[in-house]
Amino acid sequence: MKGEKITVSIVEDIEDIREALRVLVNGSTGFECTHVYADAEEALDKMPANDIDVVLMDINLPGMDGIGCMKALKPLMPNTQFMMCTVYDDDDHIFNALQSGASGYILKRTSPAQILEAIRDLHEGGSPMSSEIARRVVFSMQNKGKTSEAVELLTDRETEILDFLSKGYLYKEIAAELFISKETVKKHIHNIYDKLHVQTRTEALNKAYQRK
Amino acid sequence: MKGEKITVSIVEDIEDIREALRVLVNGSTGFECTHVYADAEEALDKMPANDIDVVLMDINLPGMDGIGCMKALKPLMPNTQFMMCTVYDDDDHIFNALQSGASGYILKRTSPAQILEAIRDLHEGGSPMSSEIARRVVFSMQNKGKTSEAVELLTDRETEILDFLSKGYLYKEIAAELFISKETVKKHIHNIYDKLHVQTRTEALNKAYQRK
């Protein structure tokens, strides 16, 4: 075990970054980058044939994204650890990745030495994350169970309308219930989406009434 | 800001450890241990009078434990960060502490240098955790996002697609995830709506996973 190399695969669409990572990994004792892939489809097709310790996965890929790719690969590669390596540091991406099975999450601005350390850490059972990422994860735990604080920002009218949304009412139906115009309903909903940082009805409901 | 010291208080019942931590903090430039307390009751009584950056809190204390102490102190000290510093590495203690408002969680076997680094990290907005701790946190998240109970009228494929619907995915996003055409996704969804006797996504979700 001691002398064996940690085998690494990389999924990254930007050639410069992909090659830089490959060189980094291959140039370090104890690591070996055996395969690299430029997109999710290629990775899905070829990666399961190899027994890999650690996958460095970019999120922003053409076509299927890195999170979807990982989700598809996970059941095929039960002994492989996945680490997201991306420029995204927003909550949605972080939580989505971690809930989908990533064990580590680092940002591309992480230093080469730290990337290698993170790979080793991951392989040894750790969950390497930068501390900004860790803080967000911790915050998310603290906010579990209670209706998210963003919901508190909603006005009474907005909450009322959100409630209709949750029951599947159409804009015009809500308008009829409240004796206001459909346009006003739309405006309220637009404001709700702004406050909750979402784009669709379903996302808003998931955020507002987060189920366990 | 650069020249200012990070003020630290310590709550720890074992005198040897308490004094070792105090010496460590006071002997390092950029840090100052202004107060130490031997139990939760003393800390609760005296600590809120001081403006402290970081509290190192032991969990196992005589009487009230460190988690309860932190919960009581938090509302009184909104600008203070709490770091649990304990021998417990079991899930219950970790989650309880983090959900109760701790921003960092380190084990007592952490090296002196790493403790100092963790204090600085915490003060700068990070969430220092050893990677074993991080891994446990991540695992707990992964077990939260599991699929709800199935509607047995639906085929496997339909259930799968319903699950994507519940997460707010667009048709084309589902199509990309499943490697099928958007039209097929639409057809499946149409069949789902038929079986559930509904017309919209939200109604389907209400029917499938009935929430209040």
Added chain:
DNA sequence: TTAAAAATACACCGAAAGGGTTATTGACTT
């Protein structure tokens, strides 16, 4: 009393959702 937030409304626009229909393939049943 002045400023702000909240609620109301409308117009233009493109994207997305959903209804209806038809068709091909493979798998399982009878």
Added chain:
DNA sequence: AAGTCAATAACCCTTTCGGTGTATTTTTAA
């Protein structure tokens, strides 16, 4: 061998949704 079902895919069509603006009124707060 015929029939059913599930999964796949495409077509046309209308409605709904959501973004980006602007604007008026009312309420609330400073």
